Amino acid sequence: xxxxxxxxxxxxxxxxxxxxxxxxxxxxxxxxxxxxxxxxxxxxxxxxxxxxxxxxxxxxxxxxxxxxxxxxxxxxxxxxxxxxxxxxxxxxxxxxxxxxxxxxxxxxxxxxxxxxxxxxxxxxxxxxxxxxxxxxxxxxxxxxxxxxxxxxxxxxxxxxxxxxxxxxxxxxxxxxxxxxxxxxxxxxxxxxxxxxxxxxxxxxxxxxxxxxxxxxxxxxxxxxxxxxxxxxxxxxxxxxxxxxxxxxxxxxxxxxxxxxxxxxxxxxxxxxxxxxxxxxxxxxxxxxxxxxxxxxxxxxxxxxxxxxxxxxxxxxxxxxxxxxxxxxxxxxxxxxxxxxxxxxxxxxxxxxxxxxxxxxxxxxxxxxxxxxxxxxxxxxxxxxxxxxxxxxxxxxxxxxxxxxxxxxxxxxxxxxxxxxxxxxxxxxxxxxxxxxxxxxxxxxxxxxxxx
Numbered sequence: 001x002x003x004x005x006x007x008x009x010x011x012x013x014x015x016x017x018x019x020x021x022x023x024x025x026x027x028x029x030x031x032x033x034x035x036x037x038x039x040x041x042x043x044x045x046x047x048x049x050x051x052x053x054x055x056x057x058x059x060x061x062x063x064x065x066x067x068x069x070x071x072x073x074x075x076x077x078x079x080x081x082x083x084x085x086x087x088x089x090x091x092x093x094x095x096x097x098x099x100x101x102x103x104x105x106x107x108x109x110x111x112x113x114x115x116x117x118x119x120x121x122x123x124x125x126x127x128x129x130x131x132x133x134x135x136x137x138x139x140x141x142x143x144x145x146x147x148x149x150x151x152x153x154x155x156x157x158x159x160x161x162x163x164x165x166x167x168x169x170x171x172x173x174x175x176x177x178x179x180x181x182x183x184x185x186x187x188x189x190x191x192x193x194x195x196x197x198x199x200x201x202x203x204x205x206x207x208x209x210x211x212x213x214x215x216x217x218x219x220x221x222x223x224x225x226x227x228x229x230x231x232x233x234x235x236x237x238x239x240x241x242x243x244x245x246x247x248x249x250x251x252x253x254x255x256x257x258x259x260x261x262x263x264x265x266x267x268x269x270x271x272x273x274x275x276x277x278x279x280x281x282x283x284x285x286x287x288x289x290x291x292x293x294x295x296x297x298x299x300x301x302x303x304x305x306x307x308x309x310x311x312x313x314x315x316x317x318x319x320x321x322x323x324x325x326x327x328x329x330x331x332x333x334x335x336x337x338x339x340x341x342x343x344x345x346x347x348x349x350x351x352x353x354x355x356x357x358x359x360x361x362x363x364x365x366x367x368x369x370x371x372x373x374x375x376x377x378x379x380x381x382x383x384x385x386x387x388x389x390x391x392x393x394x395x396x397x398x399x400x401x402x403x404x405x406x407x408x409x410x411x412x413x414x415x416x417x418x419x420x421x422x423x424x425x426x427x428x429x430x431x432x433x434x435x436x437x438x439x440x441x442x443x444x445x446x447x448x449x450x451x
Contacts, residue, residue, distance in 0.1 A: 024287035024422040024443045025239035028275050031128055032268055033076065034250030034296030037416050042403045043265040045305035053265065055272045056290060059418035064430045065291060067412035074139055075410050076250065077127040079293035082433035083440070084131035086449050093127060093145055094134040105437065106132040106241060108446050110154060115240040117156030117230040121223040122209065122247025124149070124159025124201070132243055150176050156230045158200035174201060188229045189218060195233050200226065207316045207373030210248050212263030220267070227271040231278045239285070241444060244271065253297030256391065256405040258398045260314050261299070279421055287421040287443050293433060295413040298406040305402035310337025315390055320374040322386045329353050336390065338397045352393060359384040
């Protein structure tokens with residue numbers, strides 16, 4: 001009897017302590033997966049002349065996310081589930097393959113009376129967004145994850161939906177979302193908030209997923225517009241949860257594309273500026289957290305980052321440009337911003353010259369299809385595969401300007417966390433992804449996870 005009374009008192013004290021920390025009416029979480037501290041320092045320095053990461057630099061609280069323990073076939077999926085559900089799993093999206101049903105933080109926030117938004121400048125059916133709304137018992141079926149979108153009843157959903165057949169899956173899904181009460185839009189520029197249920201979707205060609213590779217300013221600033229629109233639609237007296245994924249940082253790291261990585265981080269910071277504008281209007285009610293769940297590319301500083309980094313085209317666009325018209329070796333070096341890196345006659349320069357002129361024929365259908373996003377070439381055009389030359393040269397260039405990649409995969413590593421606003425101090429220190437989940441639960445005023 002005494003033991004039972006003590007247990008009840010302990011449980012009551014735990015719940016009271018939980019409520020003490022539940023002081024954020026509005027919770028905004030930006031996921032910049034793939035970024036590490038070195039990459040952010042590189043982006044800050046390289047963009048110093050035009051604000052760079054000035055919004056992120058204003059965050060007063062900094063923490064460190066510890067890597068997941070254990071071996072995972074799909075590390076990004078395990079990390080997404082750890083944060084959304086509190087349990088890492090890499091064989092299902094938003095659920096466990098054991099069949100155990102778990103509600104995500106977003107679902108629990110919705111059930112508690114908050115509005116919920118999930119936005120991504122990449123795939124809305126990707127692992128990170130999907131972990132917050134789906135219960136899909138498989139890891140590689142984006143089209144199946146999309147089937148959960150009409151069932152989640154969230155207020156704002158924005159991102160790309162894959163199109164596996166002739167008619168866009170996004171078109172069919174858009175029709176479905178419209179029938180159940182969502183405003184179904186392709187462009188937020190002319191949208192007049194408030195809208196209580198909003199479904200926004202976009203489509204990028206294979207070669208133009210990165211913000212800086214897109215054709216129009218509207219497409220390049222998509223994440224910024226999504227963030228501003230979501231905040232307008234979600235604001236209400238009961239509060240909200242907004243999950244914002246910057247989904248192209250990790251691919252840029254895996255591809256070791258420094259230019260596109262910088263562009264994605266600078267775009268993220270401008271989107272973060274929209275959240276900070278909202279925060280300034282209600283600082284006592286709002287919490288903003290920025291987190292990277294894993295590293296991608298293992299970028300490291302090789303010296304003092306240079307503000308003169310030759311930011312330029314993506315690797316795929318460079319491949320197109322080198323095939324579009326004949327170029328001398330010197331012209332090709334200049335195209336990649338490496339014209340002044342080598343002394344005349346250097347052995348390294350001679351090796352690169354041989355690699356350039358001996359480039360084999362490009363035969364991979366997927367790469368050739370991606371190139372059409374930049375250049376509508378004739379079907380019988382012979383393409384040369386300059387990718388090895390581009391990789392070698394850009395690696396030398398990046399290290400010259402103060403940074404270098406050391407892998408081409410996602411990696412478990414120490415990653416950064418920032419926070420500002422109500423309850424931000426909770427995010428200082430070091431903690432695991434599962435503990436990060438717990439901190440978000442407390443910020444949202446949700447009951448502790450059952451043990």
